[in-house]
Amino acid sequence: MHCGRRSKINGALGRSSAITRTSSLRRHCYERLGLVMATRWFHPAIDGEIKFNGMLLTHDVDSVYADRAFRGRQDQSDNPHFNFARWRELESRFGIKSAFYFFSPAPTQQYWLPTPGYLVTEEPVMQAAQKLAEKGWEIAPHELGHRTADEVAAEVAYFEQVTGHKPLGTRNHYLTNWPDSLKYKAAAGLLYDSTWYAEQTDTAFLCGTVLPYAPLDTATGRPLDIWEFGFVIEDGIVTGCYGAGTERGTKEAIADGTRGLDIIIAGSGYACFNWHQRTFARQTELQQAPDTWVSILEGLLEYYQAHAPRWWNPLPGELARFWSRRQAVEVESRAGEIVVRNTADDDCTDLVLALHGEAARAIPGAENVPGRGVSCIAAGLAADEEKTIRLDR
Numbered sequence: 001m002h003c004g005r006r007s008k009i010n011g012a013l014g015r016s017s018a019i020t021r022t023s024s025l026r027r028h029c030y031e032r033l034g035l036v037m038a039t040r041w042f043h044p045a046i047d048g049e050i051k052f053n054g055m056l057l058t059h060d061v062d063s064v065y066a067d068r069a070f071r072g073r074q075d076q077s078d079n080p081h082f083n084f085a086r087w088r089e090l091e092s093r094f095g096i097k098s099a100f101y102f103f104s105p106a107p108t109q110q111y112w113l114p115t116p117g118y119l120v121t122e123e124p125v126m127q128a129a130q131k132l133a134e135k136g137w138e139i140a141p142h143e144l145g146h147r148t149a150d151e152v153a154a155e156v157a158y159f160e161q162v163t164g165h166k167p168l169g170t171r172n173h174y175l176t177n178w179p180d181s182l183k184y185k186a187a188a189g190l191l192y193d194s195t196w197y198a199e200q201t202d203t204a205f206l207c208g209t210v211l212p213y214a215p216l217d218t219a220t221g222r223p224l225d226i227w228e229f230g231f232v233i234e235d236g237i238v239t240g241c242y243g244a245g246t247e248r249g250t251k252e253a254i255a256d257g258t259r260g261l262d263i264i265i266a267g268s269g270y271a272c273f274n275w276h277q278r279t280f281a282r283q284t285e286l287q288q289a290p291d292t293w294v295s296i297l298e299g300l301l302e303y304y305q306a307h308a309p310r311w312w313n314p315l316p317g318e319l320a321r322f323w324s325r326r327q328a329v330e331v332e333s334r335a336g337e338i339v340v341r342n343t344a345d346d347d348c349t350d351l352v353l354a355l356h357g358e359a360a361r362a363i364p365g366a367e368n369v370p371g372r373g374v375s376c377i378a379a380g381l382a383a384d385e386e387k388t389i390r391l392d393r
């Protein structure tokens with residue numbers, strides 16, 4: 001994604017209002033029937049602790065050479081756009097890990113951007129990508145293809161061929177989609193996409209949700225086999241750089257991002273930060289002040305970690321796998337009990353149930369989620385397992 005392109009989109013902040021309204025209606029129905037409404041909670045239980053919030057960090061790798069002179073050199077230590085080690089150090093300080101999206105166009109295809117400023121196959125870039133993967137970071141394509149199934153499939157296959165790592169998801173470089181782009185990504189074996197937001201001048205949620213979801217196939221109207229992560233807080237958006245005269249300094253940029261984080265935390269949802277890899281070299285305050293865009297991210301991470309109770313930090317691919325595991329579980333409320341069934345061949349040992357309403361607070365073992373009107377209870381299941389949770393133990 002490029003900074004400087006202007007966008008006419010200036011959407012208002014969205015909430016998961018449809019989900020909230022539907023939940024409220026369903027809750028009344030269950031109460032009338034004298035049953036406790038139970039749904040799959042949005043977060044897992046990890047090491048015995050039920051999580052209430054989640055955050056992802058991602059980096060679009062648009063540029064790795066501050067100057068053409070750096071291309072072809074093995075030593076990149078004085079290159080201000082080559083920040084992979086700096087990111088690892090910063091994230092370790094915050095106790096988090098992230099995903100990096102690299103340009104890896106398949107040579108067999110003609111992409112709309114014929115000559116990116118670097119390729120993942122260039123030696124210093126490949127070494128940096130391999131080191132990230134070795135140390136537990138996620139690497140994936142910064143997708144250029146979106147127009148045909150072949151160009152998307154070739155890009156995904158090529159990324160695996162050259163890096164040795166099967167990518168789990170992607171973000172399109174130009175945030176571009178055609179009606180069937182997501183179908184192509186799902187067919188190429190990707191589990192998630194994080195492209196559905198736009199270059200705009202204020203943080204907003206264009207998809208109206210702070211949770212992963214499956215977009216509908218434009219031809220059949222049925223959910224696609226891929227999760228969309230549209231809840232992105234982006235460096236260029238919080239700094240207001242996609243508009244004319246809308247640029248923000250560090251403090252104002254943090255305030256814009258914080259507004260988005262408050263909505264995400266209120267909805268027990270997920271934040272997906274996108275900070276471009278090069279931004280250690282990008283100055284704030286209209287390029288005048290000593291702060292870089294990374295100072296803004298640090299401010300937002302500090303805010304998030306202080307205000308989001310019990311957050312977890314999955315890699316995006318890990319979140320996609322959790323969401324699929326969770327999706328395979330059926331929940332049924334009966335008198336005095338909840339029956340959960342894992343319909344998949346995979347274990348779902350980290351599943352948590354949300355029990356709705358005041359009555360749920362009294363259920364032994366259930367933990368109240370502050371401000372949400374739900375109490376959570378761990379309900380892990382092995383593959384194909386069915387379990388009954390008694391509510392009056």
Ligand SMILES: [Zn+2]
Pocket residue numbers: 001002060061062142172173174
């Ligand atoms: Zn990009």
